[in-house]
Amino acid sequence: MASSSTTSRSTSASTARSAALMEHARTVTPGGVNSPVRAFRAVGGTPRFIASAQGPWLTDVDGNRYVDLICSWGPMILGHRHPDVLAAVGAAAERGFSFGTPSENEVALATEIVGRVEPLEQVRLVSSGTEATMSALRLARGATGRSKVVKFAGCYHGHVDALLASAGSGLATFALPGSAGVPASSAGETIVLPYNDVAALEAAFAEHGEEIACLITEASPGNMGVVPPAPGFTQALRRITREHGALLISDEVMTGFRCSASGWYGVEGPYDEGAPDLFTFGKVMGGGFPAAAFGGRAELMGLLSPDGPVYQAGTLSGNPVATAAGLATLRGCTPQVYDHLDRVAHTFADAAHDALSAAGVPHTVQWAGSMFSVFFREGEVRAYDDAKDQDTEAFSRFFQAMLDQGVHLPPSAFEAWFVSASHDDEAVEAVLAALPIAARAASGSGGTI
Numbered sequence: 410m411a412s413s414s415t416t417s418r419s420t421s422a423s424t425a426r427s428a429a430l431m432e433h434a435r436t437v438t439p440g441g442v443n444s445p446v447r448a449f450r451a452v453g454g455t456p457r458f459i460a461s462a463q464g465p466w467l468t469d470v471d472g473n474r475y476v477d478l479i480c481s482w483g484p485m486i487l488g489h490r491h492p493d494v495l496a497a498v499g500a501a502a503e504r505g506f507s508f509g510t511p512s513e514n515e516v517a518l519a520t521e522i523v524g525r526v527e528p529l530e531q532v533r534l535v536s537s538g539t540e541a542t543m544s545a546l547r548l549a550r551g552a553t554g555r556s557k558v559v560k561f562a563g564c565y566h567g568h569v570d571a572l573l574a575s576a577g578s579g580l581a582t583f584a585l586p587g588s589a590g591v592p593a594s595s596a597g598e599t600i601v602l603p604y605n606d607v608a609a610l611e612a613a614f615a616e617h618g619e620e621i622a623c624l625i626t627e628a629s630p631g632n633m634g635v636v637p638p639a640p641g642f643t644q645a646l647r648r649i650t651r652e653h654g655a656l657l658i659s660d661e662v663m664t665g666f667r668c669s670a671s672g673w674y675g676v677e678g679p680y681d682e683g684a685p686d687l688f689t690f691g692k693v694m695g696g697g698f699p700a701a702a703f704g705g706r707a708e709l710m711g712l713l714s715p716d717g718p719v720y721q722a723g724t725l726s727g728n729p730v731a732t733a734a735g736l737a738t739l740r741g742c743t744p745q746v747y748d749h750l751d752r753v754a755h756t757f758a759d760a761a762h763d764a765l766s767a768a769g770v771p772h773t774v775q776w777a778g779s780m781f782s783v784f785f786r787e788g789e790v791r792a793y794d795d796a797k798d799q800d801t802e803a804f805s806r807f808f809q810a811m812l813d814q815g816v817h818l819p820p821s822a823f824e825a826w827f828v829s830a831s832h833d834d835e836a837v838e839a840v841l842a843a844l845p846i847a848a849r850a851a852s853g854s855g856g857t858i
Contacts, residue, residue: 426470427458451821452805454812462489464831467817475817476836478757480827482819483667483692483780486750487741488831494696494737501733507725515727518736522694522702525671525739528684532704533713534727538662538691539567541701542625544721545687546571548703549623549656551712551719557617559624559655561604563633563793566625566660566689570595604630604792605639610649618653623686625658628673631825632663633796634782635775638677647682656709659685662701663825666693666739668778669747676778696738698731746830750779753828753837758783760841764848770803780825785851796823803851810850814843 434441442448442456449456457469465488467475480486487494501514515534523529535541546569550556558571566572573587574596586596600617602609604626614621624646630636650657661672665688669675678684686709691701704710714720725731758774758781765772771787784790785807786799804822811818816839818826 423471423473424455424457424469428455430458430470431456446819446821446824449820451801452808454809456820457812457817464488464490465829465833465836473815475812475815476832476839478816478818478826478828478840480829481692481697483663483825483827484695484697484738485827485829486667486693487696487738487746488829489697491738491741491831493741494734497733497737498698498730501730504729506730507728509724512727512729512732514729514732514736518694518700518727518732518739519702521736521739522690522704525666526674526688526704527671527679528674528706529688529704530707531710532690532702533710533721534732535701535703535721535723536699536725536728536731537567538660538689538701539569540723541662541689541691541703542566542572542658542660543569545658545689545703546623546625547721548709548712548719549658549687551717552709553622553654553656555620555622555655557598557600557620557622559600559602559610559613559621561626561630561793562601563604563636563796564625564627564630564660565632566627567662571599572625574599574601603794604633604636605642606792607642607645607649610645614649614653614655618655621653621655623656623658624650625660628659628661628664629668629676629777629780631777631780631782632823633793634784634790634823635777635780635825636790636792636796637775637777639791643677644680644682647680647685651683656686658687658689660689662689662691664777664780665690666742667780667827670742670744673777693738693742694735695731696734698728698734699725700728700731700735741830747779749830749832750828753832754779754781754826756837757781757826757828757840760844761848764844765851767845768848768852768854770807770848770851771800777825779828782825785822803853806853807847807851810847811843814839814846816840816843816847 431441440448459467460470461468467477519532522532570591573591600613665672687705689703712719761783773784784799785803790796801822808818
């Protein structure tokens, strides 16, 4: 097989069908993909079109098999096609795909979520994490009568206009549009601050506190790589928002039920300063189906229609098949499952550290529960500017070498690695065998597979 430092399967016949599909996809879909990171623009080569998955394994349309360390970006916590989830989905589908009416499954899933996160009293189900954060923002604005929002650079909350914003020129200035098509008026309602910077937060609220409806933060960021809150930072968010009458929204779309049975709140909370006002969830709670939620105290959630003046609706919200998958997934997340995730994740992270150290590649590993990231730089990553200061070309070489050896990492240096309860000895051994070769590729010294 070719040297991992110079050539990957993306240039060989083994990816011919994926390459042909990508070429055709570009003619009917922008960039050939339905979510940008899938296009491999950050790492190069041919995106793998996956035909099937089972347990910890992905199989592409060319018949290549990969250990899956994407896990659908988190939802597949039990592994692909888990028998209990498959049975629940099949039983629900036999009864009907969608009713457009209330159904028992949505009540059961809401009850399960409320029972897992102590501050939650009510949740409303939606179909995506973007929809959850968009709705939470609207509710916060409706509750406070204010319009401005604070977020942190590097935290991603879906493609909501107000949250696709980049930092302005000063610590307490309003943001700039972070995407074409985002009106300056929308971005101008958002203040973007550096993460883990309490002084910047205090300055922003001192200047604009009476106008700020809410602060939204990833509970433990995973979209600039895993960058956990510094000790006391979440407490400071709660204290400062409360002092100024703003709501605190904890985005647990990624961490919810992944970091623990009650998400990041279960890792770090409860907080002496009090719980966030609103939470958003997605991914694991849908078991691989489009499902998400937002929730909080009953008095706050009571402002939503039909009881209150804040309008929110969704045709497929609480879909009976999606909620069946989510409920079976959450019920399958036992203490033994979380123990297994921790063991496997630490096995992989320790082996990656050892391999990269042996190859002389600068790196840092950071954690949020069993989620972890390998940053290709030295030193702690506390904010987005730190995350950007890494060797993304070294990561690309590392990624391609892992892919050549049958391990599919997230195709970006700014993402978390995910494991599942199904990662067994065979999958673990495959990853451990690949890491030293990939580390040598990352260093630029090559290595033959």
